[in-house]
Amino acid sequence: MSTVTGAPSGRVWRGSLRVQLTAVFGLLFFVAATAVLAGSLILVRNGMRYSLDLAFDPRVFPVSNEMTKAVIVSSMERNLLAKGGITVLVVGVLATTAGWLAAGRLLRPLHRITSTAERIAGRTLHRRIALEMPPGEVKRLADTFDRMLDRLDGAFAGQERFIANAAHELKTPLVINRTLVEVAMNRPDAPVELLRLGENLLAVNARHERLIDALLTLARAEDALTDRVPLDLADVCDAVVTAAEPEAERQRVRLEAGLDPAPSIGDPILLEQLVRNLVDNAVRYNESGGLVRVTTAHDRHGPRVVVANTGARISAHEIPVLFEPFRRLTDRVGSARGSGLGLSIVRAVARAHGGDVTAEPRHGGGLTVTVALPARHDHARLTGA
Structure with a gap:
């Protein structure tokens, strides 16, 4: 049976589709937020310089004009970067959490299909997914899986009937042969040669009976367990x-x-x-x-x-x-x-x-x-x- 049971936890987390989707959601958000923050810094720098050029007349502030504007712009950039960075971090954590929850909800039908497949791998072919959701890719997958299980269940049921019929058809002639040989050996006037032949035939018959029993046991062992x-x-x-x-x-x-x-x-x-x-x-x-x-x-x-x-x-x-x-x-x-x-x-x-x-x-x-x-x-x- 092929399940994730017993696999190292680190490997399970690395292979989890939910973790991968959440990581992609979070990464995309942080990339987009960083781009927006960088664009905002450029817009603020350009806007502040334009506003300061209008506010500081060179004829009134001839010496400290450029220095003052640089200090003001730098202060505004640091303030925007600090507050904007904190905002991006907080909102990014919330967005990643929301992505985790959304990915879990989107993958819930797949988890149901997986759990059903694991139970079927444990030889319980009577279970079905029976997924109730609007038509779509996942719904089509679940219905296809259920149809496949119907065919498998029918095939195994036919195999069980065949085994039962084969057991009867194969063992009945051997029982008849054994009975006839025993009757012949129990005759009062049975010669020694007949007794020896009968013993050999009974030994061969017994070996065939054991072989059939072993084959039936092997077939049953490889089929679904019915008694636990x-x-x-x-x-x-x-x-x-x-x-x-x-x-x-x-x-x-x-x-x-x-x-x-x-x-x-x-x-x-x-x-x-x-x-x-x-x-x-x-x-x-x-x-x-x-x-x-x-x-x-x-x-x-x-x-x-x-x-x-x-x-x-x-x-x-x-x-x-x-x-x-x-x-x-x-x-x-x-x-x-x-x-x-x-x-x-x-x-x-x-x-x-x-x-x-x-x-x-x-x-x-x-x-x-x-x-x-x-x-x-x-x-x-x-x-x-």
Whole structure:
């Protein structure tokens, strides 16, 4: 999302259109007022010299005529310059203040458009600007933006319907296949060859089901969040770690958890899927007797989840590949069993919540993955909740 949030205050002020307009108004006024004051000085000098030439007859004041006129003209110029300068300064400050207020009023419709765009950037496509003002450039811009949002909203609604229909059409044949294979395997006279074939078919079917579930989760994560509730990531991680313990024992991997409170807000199902993918990957891509450590914390930047595991050494240049859909490191143990969507889903869910995910190689082998989410008040501002 691209907002001015988090930008240095100096940069925001320098880029503010209101500040720029006010500066232009004030500068134009001071230039014009300075020109008027200079013209007034010239007019006063010429007028005073003409008046003094008429008032001081050289025949009456033969010696002090020029000196007296020069003193009088100089005094008048200093007086006009001092009082005129103060007047220009005071009126200039008032004019600049008026320019600031006028610029704010003129830019108010643009601020409304910007705030709506920021909320939409937080994936709330149901909002509209609905600007009520006389026809003009800004009104036309707002109406065009609303029409674009209508088309986007319709496109996303169509995508959601497609995902729901695809889920049904794709999963139904797999369920039927699984049922038929299980029925055939449960026949009393089923030969050993049929049982082995059935086991292989069930394994392939299960992998396809997991792949479809992962694709649907990825599509949902990249779509608008429909459920946002306050939650604690420590509770989510605790439930996932508890559920993953049997698989970790089967893989001979030790699970450890250091769960400090990490309050956040978001979709609990998607966030649970995020943590589950991290833990499952950390257990699957590990070594016998290895370790998986899950920690949660909350600092001034917001809540975060860190999952670190032992395992094969991974180079820094290989990490970006892990977050691409259907990309796996073929030399990693167990890579053939995965769908290649685990970390893609993690990144999609994190970004849908206004956060992000980073990974770095762990010293001695393995990976450390950190998911950072915004704090509750920051999340509400970013997503428009």
